[in-house]
Amino acid sequence: MRHAGRRIGLGLYVLALLLPIYWLVIMSFKTNTEITSGLTFWPRHFVFLHYHHIFNDPVWRHGFLTSVTYVALNTVISVTIALPAAYAFNRYRFLGDKHVFFWLLSNLMAPPAVYAMPFFNLYYAVGLFDTVWAVALAHCLFNVPLAVWILEGFIAGVPREIDETAEIDGYSFPRFFVRIFIPLIGNGIGVAAFFCFMFSWVEQLLATTLTATNAQPFIAVMSRTYSAAGMDWGLLAAAGVLTMIPGALVIWFVRNHIAKGFALGRV
Amino acid sequence: MPDKPLNNKAWFLVLPVLGFVLFSSLVPMMTVVNYAFQDTMGQNHFFWNGIAWFRHLLDPSTDSGQRFAGALTRTLLFSLAVLAIEIPLGIAVALCMPRHGRAIGPLLVVIALPMLIPWNVVGTMWQIFARQDIGLLGAALNGLGIPFNDTQYPVSAWSTILMMDVWHWTSMVVLLCYAGLRAIPDAFYQAARIDGARRWAVFINIELPKLHRVLVIAVLLRFMESFMIYTEPFVVTGGGPGEATSFLSLDLVKTALGQLDLGNAAAMSLVYLLISLTVCWVFFTAMTQIDRRREG
Structure with missing residues (x-):
């Protein structure tokens, strides 16, 4: 019952x-x-008219490619630089560690709307406006702290004795980190990468503010369906369906760890 | 954690992160601070304006103050409504999830799916879904005799956005609670069964205390996300009808990028950020307290 x-x-x-x-x-x-x-x-x-239209229009195809590129760049950057930091936060005490950790987290909580205008100025000034790099770097604002947080949680689950044994066995720190430690937290890295992918893929405000025509993301191309002749509802729906596919594919790989990932690795 | 070794060289491992995040948070923030204390007569000529922007903003008798107070109230109400619905619903659904079995994998994928859809697509989806001519929800409600039109009635617009957010994010609470529930050893349940505990007693005495920690994370994440919500209401209602769903971030983007009213926008940004930081700090402290109690 x-x-x-x-x-x-x-x-x-x-x-x-x-x-x-x-x-x-x-x-x-x-x-x-x-x-x-x-x-x-x-x-x-x-x-299949609407899908046919999207697949045969270079602007839509370019948009899709752009989105995938900046999401991939962002994921790689975020996880790579977050790994050593997460290790440091979990294993050592150092001057100002708690404050730096909180400050990192606070960036996760900063409203993107606050950053839209200054990011536009910044990336325009350094000449990255309207490139995939602008979006990839901008998304680091919240993805790097998120990756540090998740990885720190997973690293906490690896006993410290492993580090010590490796040191006694004569492993240098970089060799230990790459050869022993990274394989040990493979799940954590997968989950962190998944979350970076997710938040970069779904974000819209920064992605559209920092690009114009050269690096227009797929979700920005969707505004082409609003035209003077009225809404092209079918085309809009087809584009929306296509944006769900990458997420659905990626999630399948981490389905067994995703719940732990949402708890930031600390259950 | 007192047994961690002190090692200031660990700073080198943190440096890359620090560099990246400084570049994308502190540098842009300085521009905002700059605008917040200056005014311009055009031609890129700025002069010191002191705290005038803030005085305007925080004084509800001025135009911008009134607008800000309105947007802030709406945003807070929205966040509270989101928490009041999503947290209990999320716990309930998580309790319904099977603990073992083959159905778990596909079930998790379906539950997480809404969160992987780009936010403007979520907006588009609900914009279509709520329309009274071509949308299932709008047509069904009107068919039942409930007047529903999210472009005309504030109540309809609010409920559409609230429903959309519940649809979009309750799954996160579900997954968090599910992770928390799975961490409870079976022995606890067996002990409860031997004692003849009722379902409700099991929930109050075993499950809820164990969910303590994930619930703090859930409330924090849900509060912050709903407090910064932008894309979905922007797509669905554009802040309307009138100003009914014009939340803080919509108002901010309108002020900054639409009207190029930089001084006002910058002052708004800083106040907005300060509120976010305060809430974040309170939760962070709560979380470290829980950790300490667990260990100590």
Whole structure:
């Protein structure tokens, strides 16, 4: 009896999650006349028209490539520089460690809206405006602290005896770190990379403020569907569906660790 | 943690992070501070303006002060509403999740899916979903005889944005609580069964205390994220109807990038940031306290 109640509760929640997604997906397969002429729960004629349009338009393709590039750059940068820092925070005490850690976290909590204008000025001044680097670096603002936080949690789970044994065995610190320590926290690195991917992929305000035409992200190209002739609903829906695919793919790989990741590695 | 060795050379390991974050937080912040204390007559000529911008902003009798107070109130109300709905709902759903089994993997993927959708796509999705002509939700509500139009009625606009946020982020609370629940050893439940404890007693005496820590993280993250919300309401309502859903960050971006009113925007940014930092600090302190109690 109790189990049935749980199942129903969970089922309702999952249903509520899937309903808006379902609506978007079926919309992307409808013709615009069908969309605007009334509600239908299944496309009367399945059309791939909108997807066809996106795949054959160089602007959309370029947008997709741009988005993937800055997300990948950001993920690599964030995790690489966060690793040694997370190790230091977990294993040692040093002058001002607590304050620096809090200051890092505070950047995670800073509203992107506050940074939109000064980032525009900064990246314009250093000549990176409208490049993938501008967005990749800007997203470091919240992704680097996040990666440090998650990795620190996972590193806390590795016993310190391993470090000491390696030192006695004559490993130098860089060799120990790369050969022994990094493989040990592989899960943590995967989860941190996943979160960096996620927050860089979904962010919109900075990504659109820091780019114009050369490095226009996919989500900014979506504004092309609003035209003088009215909304191209089908095209908008198709583009939206395409943005969900990378996330759904990546999440499959970390599904067993994701809950621990959300708890920042500390359960 | 008193047994950690003191080693100031560890600073070298932190340096790269420090460099990056300084570049992307302190340098831009200085521009903001600069604008906040100066005024301009155009042509890039700035002069010292003292705290005049702040005085205007924090005085509700001025235009900008009134606008700021309104936006701040709306944002705080929104954050509180988000917490009041998402935290209990998230705990409830997490309690419904099976602890073992093959269904767990796919279930986790579906639950996490909303969080991996770009925020403006989430906005677009709900903009479509809530429309009364082509959206399922809007049409259904109107069909039931409830007047619902998120571009005209403030109540509709608010409930759309609230529903969207619940849809988007409750999963994070679910995953956090799920992680916390899984960390409870089966022995605890067995002991409770032997004692003949009721479900509610198990929840209050075993599960809730163990969820303490993840719940602090959940409340912190949900408060901050909802306090900085920008893209989704921007796409769905654009801050309207009127100013009904014009939250702080929407107002800030409008002031800074739309009206190029730099002084006002900068002062707003600093006050906004200060509020965020204070809340963050309170939670951070709470978290380290919990850690210490656990260890000590």
